[in-house]
Amino acid sequence: MQSLHARHALLPSGWAENVRLQITNGCFEKIEADTDAAETDEKLGIVIPGMVNAHSHAFQRLLVGHAEKPSPDGEDNFWGWRERMYQLVQNIEPDMMYAIACQLFTEMLQSGYTSVAEFHYAHNGPNASVHGNEMSRAIMLAAGDSGIRLTHIPVVYERAGFDADGPNERQKVFYRSASELLSLYDDLQQFTSSHVSVGLGIHSLRAAFPDSIDAIVEHARADDVPIHIHIAEQEREVTECLEATGTTPVQWLLDNHDLNHRWCLVHATHMNDSEISELAKSAAVVCLCPSTEANLGDGIFPLLDYIRADGRIAIGSDSQVTVNPFEELRWLEYVQRLQHKGRNLVRSLERPATGDYLYQLALEGGAHATGRSSNQLARGNFADLLVVDDRDPVMLGHTADSYLGALVFAGFRSPLTRVMVNGQWQVVDGQHRLAERTLQSFDSTVQRLNNRLSAA
Ligand SMILES: [Zn+2]
Numbered sequence: 009m010q011s012l013h014a015r016h017a018l019l020p021s022g023w024a025e026n027v028r029l030q031i032t033n034g035c036f037e038k039i040e041a042d043t044d045a046a047e048t049d050e051k052l053g054i055v056i057p058g059m060v061n062a063h064s065h066a067f068q069r070l071l072v073g074h075a076e077k078p079s080p081d082g083e084d085n086f087w088g089w090r091e092r093m094y095q096l097v098q099n100i101e102p103d104m105m106y107a108i109a110c111q112l113f114t115e116m117l118q119s120g121y122t123s124v125a126e127f128h129y130a131h132n133g134p135n136a137s138v139h140g141n142e143m144s145r146a147i148m149l150a151a152g153d154s155g156i157r158l159t160h161i162p163v164v165y166e167r168a169g170f171d172a173d174g175p176n177e178r179q180k181v182f183y184r185s186a187s188e189l190l191s192l193y194d195d196l197q198q199f200t201s202s203h204v205s206v207g208l209g210i211h212s213l214r215a216a217f218p219d220s221i222d223a224i225v226e227h228a229r230a231d232d233v234p235i236h237i238h239i240a241e242q243e244r245e246v247t248e249c250l251e252a253t254g255t256t257p258v259q260w261l262l263d264n265h266d267l268n269h270r271w272c273l274v275h276a277t278h279m280n281d282s283e284i285s286e287l288a289k290s291a292a293v294v295c296l297c298p299s300t301e302a303n304l305g306d307g308i309f310p311l312l313d314y315i316r317a318d319g320r321i322a323i324g325s326d327s328q329v330t331v332n333p334f335e336e337l338r339w340l341e342y343v344q345r346l347q348h349k350g351r352n353l354v355r356s357l358e359r360p361a362t363g364d365y366l367y368q369l370a371l372e373g374g375a376h377a378t379g380r381s382s383n384q385l386a387r388g389n390f391a392d393l394l395v396v397d398d399r400d401p402v403m404l405g406h407t408a409d410s411y412l413g414a415l416v417f418a419g420f421r422s423p424l425t426r427v428m429v430n431g432q433w434q435v436v437d438g439q440h441r442l443a444e445r446t447l448q449s450f451d452s453t454v455q456r457l458n459n460r461l462s463a464a
Pocket residue numbers: 063065127238274326327
């Protein structure tokens with residue numbers, strides 16, 4: 009039994025003071041507010057639940073900052089960025105994937121994500137030389153070593169577009185048919201643990217045959233695991249879907265599948281009014297990745313209409329341009345402010361502070377996207393939490409009604425001091441326990457990859 013005592017903690021009912029959290033086998037056994045600390049308790053400042061990163065592609069960590077120069081033709085958009093991403097992924101071996109994922113997961117933990125859903129389609133390595141589970145294993149091992157909670161989402165990827173029979177040359181690195189994906193999924197079950205689980209993914213409607221989607225949905229239903237899909241991120245994708253199927257991507261999913269609690273739709277940027285209201289009424293969650301969507305020029309998700317219709321959201325770091333949940337939430341609100349020329353727009357009567365409301369929305373949606381009922385600080389839940397230094401300059405002068413306002417809207421250095429996953433401290437004094445070792449191996453991986461890319 010481990011026992012923590014927080015001066016302030018964010019519980020499901022709201023902020024509480026002098027909270028004692030007792031932990032056994034990685035889960036909260038007892039949580040009590042307005043209680044004195046015992047001598048042996050670890051005394052902490054502000055404790056909040058750890059955030060879920062509901063959409064990540066680990067290998068894209070290496071692309072960050074490298075696609076920010078205008079191209080000679082002046083046509084810089086998502087599709088040009090995708091070419092750069094294809095070039096990178098052709099060169100990544102499983103041991104490199106491990107080093108990249110370790111570095112990224114360490115950064116996620118240090119910034120406040122305690123859990124990640126890794127949407128994995130970089131299956132096959134250079135020249136499609138990897139045929140087994142090595143890439144998935146590399147990511148699962150990295151999660152185990154870094155200590156982040158992982159929902160691994162291997163993804164079906166079969167074709168280059170709605171009218172294609174298979175992938176193009178550059179997409180062979182991603183190829184997995186539905187039956188191959190399901191055998192990979194079955195094979196990976198032997199590596200699951202208390203903090204590593206496996207779900208199922210569909211890259212996008214354009215990259216999977218309808219029969220394959222049916223097979224994956226059925227498998228996910230039988231095992232009751234999450235299903236993730238990229239959807240309606242780009243206007244071109246919406247047009248192509250309309251031409252190929254006679255309907256738009258989100259509507260196609262609504263018409264052909266029961267969008268129940270297992271579904272996580274990533275982006276869903278381009279929807280018409282009826283898609284917004286039908287999707288909000290379904291039990292699915294939408295994962296928004298505001299910094300990536302801004303970086304790639306995707307467009308603006310209709311957040312206010314969707315939330316007014318009771319839609320659920322999670323957040324994700326996606327292309328890793330931002331690995332910080334507080335910054336991601338700030339972007340979510342700021343984009344709406346810029347668009348609608350108002351302030352404090354993502355609002356709720358029950359949670360009057362914008363930072364609190366954004367955090368709770370993403371926390372609940374993130375639990376849903378990873379197949380859990382809750383990530384709150386509550387009895388029976390995993391002991392995944394963040395400790396904020398209440399004496400840090402960023403937090404000085406704040407009280408419970410603005411702690412999350414300070415965390416979400418003050419874009420200074422992070423006042424997080426400690427991060428716990430499954431009852432174990434992964435970050436202490438702001439540093440991950442393996443930060444130095446992880447950085448060394450990341451550094452040599454970056455050099456190896458740069459040599460390869462410059463020789464290509
Ligand atoms: Zn993505």
